Amino acid sequence: MRRLETGMSASLFSTRRVGDVTVTAISDGYMPDSLGFLTNIDPADALRLQHNAGAPDPTALHVNGYLLRMRGHTVLIDTGTGGLRQSGGKLKDNLRLAGVAPAEIDAILLTHAHPDHIGGLLKPLDDVGFSNAELVLHESELAFWQDDGHLARASERARGAFLIARQAFDENRDRLRTFKSGEVLPGITALPLPGHTAGHTGYRLDAGGNSLLIWGDIVHFPAIQIARPDVSIAFDLDAELAATTRSKLLDSVVTERLPIAGMHIGELGFARIERTGAGYALTYDE
Ligand SMILES: [Zn+2]
Numbered sequence: 001m002r003r004l005e006t007g008m009s010a011s012l013f014s015t016r017r018v019g020d021v022t023v024t025a026i027s028d029g030y031m032p033d034s035l036g037f038l039t040n041i042d043p044a045d046a047l048r049l050q051h052n053a054g055a056p057d058p059t060a061l062h063v064n065g066y067l068l069r070m071r072g073h074t075v076l077i078d079t080g081t082g083g084l085r086q087s088g089g090k091l092k093d094n095l096r097l098a099g100v101a102p103a104e105i106d107a108i109l110l111t112h113a114h115p116d117h118i119g120g121l122l123k124p125l126d127d128v129g130f131s132n133a134e135l136v137l138h139e140s141e142l143a144f145w146q147d148d149g150h151l152a153r154a155s156e157r158a159r160g161a162f163l164i165a166r167q168a169f170d171e172n173r174d175r176l177r178t179f180k181s182g183e184v185l186p187g188i189t190a191l192p193l194p195g196h197t198a199g200h201t202g203y204r205l206d207a208g209g210n211s212l213l214i215w216g217d218i219v220h221f222p223a224i225q226i227a228r229p230d231v232s233i234a235f236d237l238d239a240e241l242a243a244t245t246r247s248k249l250l251d252s253v254v255t256e257r258l259p260i261a262g263m264h265i266g267e268l269g270f271a272r273i274e275r276t277g278a279g280y281a282l283t284y285d286e
């Protein structure tokens with residue numbers, strides 16, 4: 001189920017129906033990354049897993065946002081890089097190609113506030129075209145990036161992320177809505193997934209007896225980290241907690257047979273997880 005019933009342009013993007021909700025993976029493009037940021041794995045093993053998965057550029061990271069068209073709401077989950085560091089930045093144009101103008105979005109849900117998720121929001125929402133949207137995120141995510149103590153202890157690389165997150169929050173102070181857990185919009189429940197960041201969150205959609213989990217950065221390189229959930233990445237705030245969260249989540253989506261989507265699982269955007277010998281495997285939904 002990759003095509004919408006309506007509109008030729010919409011078939012450009014991976015789409016699935018969950019009850020009466022239409023969910024579309026909106027590509028933001030690619031950003032350069034490095035397998036050297038991975039921990040707990042030999043770089044040669046990481047490269048081999050990427051080659052085995054047929055990755056054309058084994059070090060490139062793909063970025064998605066997700067568009068949810070539901071009764072009464074048009075929702076975007078994450079906003080891509082906004083073109084920061086000359087990478088990605090295609091989300092808004094692709095949203096238009098999918099048939100939705102930014103002003104039609106009434107809620108932007110954030111999985112977390114890293115630059116490749118919040119980069120599209122560095123000016124007031126009115127200026128970037130999302131003129132009717134509220135900005136919704138976990139209260140721990142907002143608190144973390146605003147904490148001067150955390151900023152003072154941050155590495156040079158992480159310091160840039162603080163400044164970007166703060167800029168997005170400062171520009172949109174009057175649009176922010178935070179949550180702890182529970183339902184954030186009708187049929188959309190926040191699932192705290194701490195470790196990658198303090199308030200890292202997945203969103204579970206339940207509609208018409210069907211479900212879909214949209215996660216943020218549970219994996220950066222799916223071919224590596226689904227097979228080896230113990231492999232973390234330098235961007236994880238707490239690598240150990242991130243690995244524990246990843247393992248528990250993979251176990252529960254397999255047990256529940258819950259289809260998943262995620263910001264770095266690739267252009268196809270929707271997948272299922274299966275258990276293999278020691279780890280897991282990801283199969284894209286066609
Ligand atoms: Zn992240």
Ligand SMILES: [Zn+2]
Nearest residue numbers: 114116217263
């Ligand atoms: Zn990310």
